[in-house]
Amino acid sequence: MTWPGWRDWIFSAKTFTAAMLALYIALLFDLPRPYWAMTTVYVVANPLTGATLSKALYRTLGTLLGAGAAVVMVPALVNAPELLILAVAVWTGCLLYFSMLDRTPRSYVFMLAGYTLSLVALPELNTPGAIFEVAVARAEEIIVGIVCASVVGAVVFPFSVGPQVGARASQWLNEAGGWARDILVGGVEPSASLGRQRLASGIGELDMLISQLAHDSGSRGVRHWARALHGRLLLLLPVLSSLADRLHAVRMDGPAMPARLQTLSDEIAAWIAGGDEDEARAERFTAAITALQPERAAMHHWHVMMQASLLARLKELVDLWQDCLVLQRKIAANDDDPVWKPALRHRPLGTSARHYDYGLMLFSAASVVCAAFLAGLIWIASGWTGGAYFMAMTAVACCFFGTLDQPAVPMRVMLIFFAFSQLVAGVYLFGLFPRIHDFELVVMVLAPTFIIGAAFLPHPERTLMMMMLMVNSAASLAMQSRYNMNFVTYMDQGLAVMGGVGFALVWTLVTKPFGAGLVARRLVHAGWRDMAEMAAGTRLHDHATLSSRTVDRLGQLMPRLANGDSEELARVDVLAELRVGYNILALQRDRRILPEPVKQRVNGVLAGVAELFRERLARRSALPATTALRDTIDGALAITLDRARGDAARNTAEALVGLRRALYPQAPGPVAQAPTVLPLLSEAG
Numbered sequence: 106m107t108w109p110g111w112r113d114w115i116f117s118a119k120t121f122t123a124a125m126l127a128l129y130i131a132l133l134f135d136l137p138r139p140y141w142a143m144t145t146v147y148v149v150a151n152p153l154t155g156a157t158l159s160k161a162l163y164r165t166l167g168t169l170l171g172a173g174a175a176v177v178m179v180p181a182l183v184n185a186p187e188l189l190i191l192a193v194a195v196w197t198g199c200l201l202y203f204s205m206l207d208r209t210p211r212s213y214v215f216m217l218a219g220y221t222l223s224l225v226a227l228p229e230l231n232t233p234g235a236i237f238e239v240a241v242a243r244a245e246e247i248i249v250g251i252v253c254a255s256v257v258g259a260v261v262f263p264f265s266v267g268p269q270v271g272a273r274a275s276q277w278l279n280e281a282g283g284w285a286r287d288i289l290v291g292g293v294e295p296s297a298s299l300g301r302q303r304l305a306s307g308i309g310e311l312d313m314l315i316s317q318l319a320h321d322s323g324s325r326g327v328r329h330w331a332r333a334l335h336g337r338l339l340l341l342l343p344v345l346s347s348l349a350d351r352l353h354a355v356r357m358d359g360p361a362m363p364a365r366l367q368t369l370s371d372e373i374a375a376w377i378a379g380g381d382e383d384e385a386r387a388e389r390f391t392a393a394i395t396a397l398q399p400e401r402a403a404m405h406h407w408h409v410m411m412q413a414s415l416l417a418r419l420k421e422l423v424d425l426w427q428d429c430l431v432l433q434r435k436i437a438a439n440d441d442d443p444v445w446k447p448a449l450r451h452r453p454l455g456t457s458a459r460h461y462d463y464g465l466m467l468f469s470a471a472s473v474v475c476a477a478f479l480a481g482l483i484w485i486a487s488g489w490t491g492g493a494y495f496m497a498m499t500a501v502a503c504c505f506f507g508t509l510d511q512p513a514v515p516m517r518v519m520l521i522f523f524a525f526s527q528l529v530a531g532v533y534l535f536g537l538f539p540r541i542h543d544f545e546l547v548v549m550v551l552a553p554t555f556i557i558g559a560a561f562l563p564h565p566e567r568t569l570m571m572m573m574l575m576v577n578s579a580a581s582l583a584m585q586s587r588y589n590m591n592f593v594t595y596m597d598q599g600l601a602v603m604g605g606v607g608f609a610l611v612w613t614l615v616t617k618p619f620g621a622g623l624v625a626r627r628l629v630h631a632g633w634r635d636m637a638e639m640a641a642g643t644r645l646h647d648h649a650t651l652s653s654r655t656v657d658r659l660g661q662l663m664p665r666l667a668n669g670d671s672e673e674l675a676r677v678d679v680l681a682e683l684r685v686g687y688n689i690l691a692l693q694r695d696r697r698i699l700p701e702p703v704k705q706r707v708n709g710v711l712a713g714v715a716e717l718f719r720e721r722l723a724r725r726s727a728l729p730a731t732t733a734l735r736d737t738i739d740g741a742l743a744i745t746l747d748r749a750r751g752d753a754a755r756n757t758a759e760a761l762v763g764l765r766r767a768l769y770p771q772a773p774g775p776v777a778q779a780p781t782v783l784p785l786l787s788e789a790g
Contacts, residue, residue, distance in 0.1 A: 109560035112152065115262050117559035120150040123257035124555065125548050127250040128584065132544070136249070137242045137585075144579040145250025147572070150258070152563045155266035155321025156210075157258040161251040162320070163213040168247045170214065171221025172240035179226050183233040190481030190496065193223050197500045198474035205466045205508060208459060209316050220501045223477070227493035266317045267324025270331050271437040273314060274338070277307045278429055281341055282377045285422065288349045289374035305659035305679075308338050326441030334432040337425050337449065339656050343687065344421050346680035350766050351415035354774075355408070366412065369393050373423060382430040387448065390423045405746055407774030410762050417759070424449040458650040460658040462627055466508075473503040476612040480605065491601035498605025499612075507613065510621040510665065515569055516610040522573035523606055527599040529554065529574070530581035534590050547584070554578070577602070625665040628658055630725070632682055633718045639689045640715035651690060655683045684767045689714060691760035695753040703749045706741035707757060710764070713737050717768075730768040738765045739775040 109117070124146040131139030149164055151157045174196060182189035200219030204212040221243075229239050281304060315335055318328040352370070355362050373390055376383070394416050399409045427448045435445075480499040484492030502519060506512035537550050558575050561567045581599065583590060632655065639651075659679045689711065696707040713734040721728050742761040745754055765772075 107564060107566075109564070112264070113560045113563050114556075116150075116152045116264075116563060117556050119257050119261050120146060120254070120559050120562075121552060121556050122261070123150070123253040124250075124579070125551075126257065127253040129544060130249050130253070131246055132585075136246050137239075138246055138583070140579060140582055140584045141243065141246035142250040142253070143582075143584070144576055145247045146254045147559070147575040147579055149251055149254045150559070150562065152264055153266045153269060153317065153321070154258050154263040155317040155319075155324065158255055159210045159317055159320040160213060161255045163211060164217055165248055165251055167214045167217025168221055168244055170218035172225050172244050174218070174222045175226035176237050176240050178222070179230065179233050179236045183230060186230070186485055187482070189230075190227075190485070191478055193226065193496075194474045194477035194481065194500070196222055197477055197504065198470040201473050201504050201507070202466060202470040205469070206461065210313070216504055220497070220504050223497040223500045227497050230493065265324050266314060266321040267327055267436060267439055270311065270314050270318065270324070270327075271433060273307075273311050274331075274334055274429075274433055274436065277304065277311060277338065278433065279380075280304060280307070281338075281345065282380070284345055285348075285377050285426075286374045288345060288352060289370040289377075304342060305656050308335070308342075308656060309660035311335060311338070324439060327436045327439055329443070330432050330435045330440070333447075334429060334436065337428050337432070339653060340449075341422075341425050341429070342656060342659075343680055343683045344418060344425060346678075347684055347763065348415070348418040348422060350681075350684075350770060351411055351418055353770070354411045354766060355415055357773075363412075366397060366415075369397070370419070373419065377426060380430070382427070382434055384427065384431075384448075387423050387427040391420060394420045394423070410758070411774070414759060414762055421449070458653040458657070460628070460631060460654050460661065462624070462631065465624065465627065469508045472612070472616055473500065473507050475616075476500075476503050476507075476609060479612075480608055483608075489601070491597040494598055494601035495605045495608070498602050499609045500605075502606045502609035503612070507609075507617075510624050512613045512617065513610055516606060516613060518569055519573050520603060520606045520610060522570050523577050523603050526574050526577035527581055527603070529578050530599075531595065533582055534595060535592065538584075538588055538590075621665040625662060626725070628662045628665070629679075629727075630722055632658060632679060633721045636682060636685055636689065637715045637718035637722065639686060639693070640711045640718065642693060642711070651683070651686045655679065655686060659683075681767045681770070684763055685714070688760040688764040688767065691756055692764075695757050695760075698753050699745070699757060700748050703741070703745050703754075703757070706737075706744050707761075709737050710734075710741045710761065714764070714768075735765065735769055735772065738768075742775065 124143045127142035127146050128139055131142040136142070145164070149157060149160045151160060178189065178192055178196075182192055197219040200215045204215035204219070206212075207215065225240055225243050226236065229236055232239075284304075312335055315328070315331045318324050318331055355366075369390070376386060376390070397412075397416055399413050425448075431445070431447075434440075435442075477496060477500040480496040483489075484496050489495065502516055503512075506515045506519070509515065533550070538547075541547055541550065555575065555578075558571050558578075561571045562575070581595075581602075635651075635654070662679060692707055692711060696704050696711075699707065713731075717728070717730055717734060738761055742758060742765070745758050745761065749757065765775075
């Protein structure tokens with residue numbers, strides 16, 4: 106068990122201070138439910154100032170949107186309760202769908218607006234004429250909590266997002282650097298292990314942190330550097346995968362790897378291990394790589410082509426790594442100077458393109474609609490006094506966890522800690538509060554529980570548990586200016602809250618039993634569909650969009666593969682498929698300006714690749730590429746080298762080599778005889 110550090114205790118003390126300030130202000134202005142202000146502080150609190158401010162902003166917008174919907178719907182549909190709960194359920198599901206489409210912190214606006222409607226509207230159905238006043242009061246109470254959390258977080262020992270972005274990027278580069286050193290020195294197998302592919306998940310986490318920089322005044326100036334770094338990290342993964350493949354091919358086929366090339370690889374590995382920004386050294390590596398490039402006359406030999414391709418990947422790695430080190434330093438120094446000349450300029454960087462599984466997203470949204478509507482029907486049929494909270498908490502639990510592969514696990518945690526928080530609230534409500542008559546004593550008796558509990562919030566493995574405990578305890582206390590709690594009301598509302606979570610748990614167990622395996626298969630199949638459509642020319646992408654979509658899909662896939670039980674899926678090398686996509690794009694780009702015989706052969710290669718991935722989709726299996734497709738690639742490569750000239754020919758030959766290596770990593774080269782001495786790569790050259 107990891108105990109809180111000093112930063113955690115400062116965060117907890119700040120959060121408790123903000124919560125008590127919000128409660129005091131709400132009591133001072135005699136707001137109807139001042140405990141909502143206190144609860145809101147614990148909902149939006151985050152150790153990082155930028156994250157707190159962004160969540161506060163988006164919670165304000167979501168609250169206003171949900172409260173506004175309540176003002177519109179309740180008076181219009183109050184006389185048709187079944188229609189009203191259907192409208193509330195559909196609203197919740199639609200807003201959840203919109204939140205899944207916007208995978209940034211801004212998605213919180215839609216999710217919150219989705220379930221705020223049920224929390225505001227449903228408990229007030231007996232007094233529909235007062236819904237406007239209730240909605241305004243809820244908005245006021247929540248905004249008081251948001252303002253207090255934001256002000257205290259920004260003024261008292263603020264923790265900027267910028268250093269966290271720098272630290273996370275440094276950690277990621279250390280792991281990627283270890284992979285690069287293994288490749289350059291040890292010559293690892295061309296297929297990346299799950300541990301290496303899991304680096305894609307780290308890019309997704311870093312992207313979420315970068316999105317908070319816009320809300321952090323102390324680090325806002327380095328946001329463009331962070332975005333530039335993110336784009337290079339996206340590109341670094343396929344470059345490392347390709348580099349591993351080329352080194353493996355050079356060491357597997359033909360004569361021994363030239364000593365000058367091996368020495369250069371060792372020197373680059375040592376530079377990466379040192380982690381020092383050295384522009385002069387990077388330029389020396391670039392000059393050495395240029396000097397080792399073979400002449401065109403030798404490019405008919407497969408081994409020479411492999412070495413040329415290896416040198417190109419080394420050049421990209423040096424440029425990328427130098428840029429990453431410079432950008433990392435700029436972020437760490439909070440350097441907002443916009444002037445910088447990157448080493449990597451010919452490669453398009455990643456975009457914001459993402460992979461969406463619209464089918465599963467619609468299923469999750471529809472599941473929330475059905476669960477909330479059914480819970481509402483149960484409420485109406487039973488006449489349960491606290492049934493409004495039963496339906497509302499069903500919607501809340503489904504919104505929080507319904508989009509996960511296995512929502513039952515966190516829902517069980519939510520149910521257990523809600524029950525525990527009800528006991529904590531009961532001790533306060535019926536054991537301590539009746540003996541307290543001033544605000545100072547309230548603060549004193551609340552401090553031990555809430556300060557100790559919130560100190561564990563920054564720990565990812567305990568965030569969910571402690572969030573449930575803090576938020577529901579604060580809400581269940583229902584503190585107002587006068588003590589008027591009775592045991593029947595306490596039990597009724599507590600059972601409704603836990604009943605709603607329990608109903609959501611049972612619903613997801615029944616309707617979503619398939620877990621991560623199905624999602625992982627759909628992600629893999631989506632990648633195959635992309636490859637087939639790009640090869641057939643029915644979907645147009647650029648390198649940046651392809652990289653962003655594929656790495657995003659890879660980031661979603663890796664945790665599921667690591668926890669899955671499918672050996673076939675575990676063997677899928679998504680980085681190799683990303684290289685296939687890059688080479689398809691290069692062939693599609695240049696084939697139109699090639700001589701007609703060459704163009705026809707390239708068209709045959711693209712048709713064969715499209716057929717391969719269509720067959721994989723049809724069979725739902727990672728079928729190996731056929732010998733016939735390999736022969737087609739070899740024929741296209743031979744005629745390209747013989748009959749084509751210029752940049753398009755060189756790019757086409759490089760793409761064909763890359764495609765052959767990605768699809769046939771263990772196959773020997775197409776040239777049976779390779780020279781024992783290679784021009785410009787020999788010891789003398």
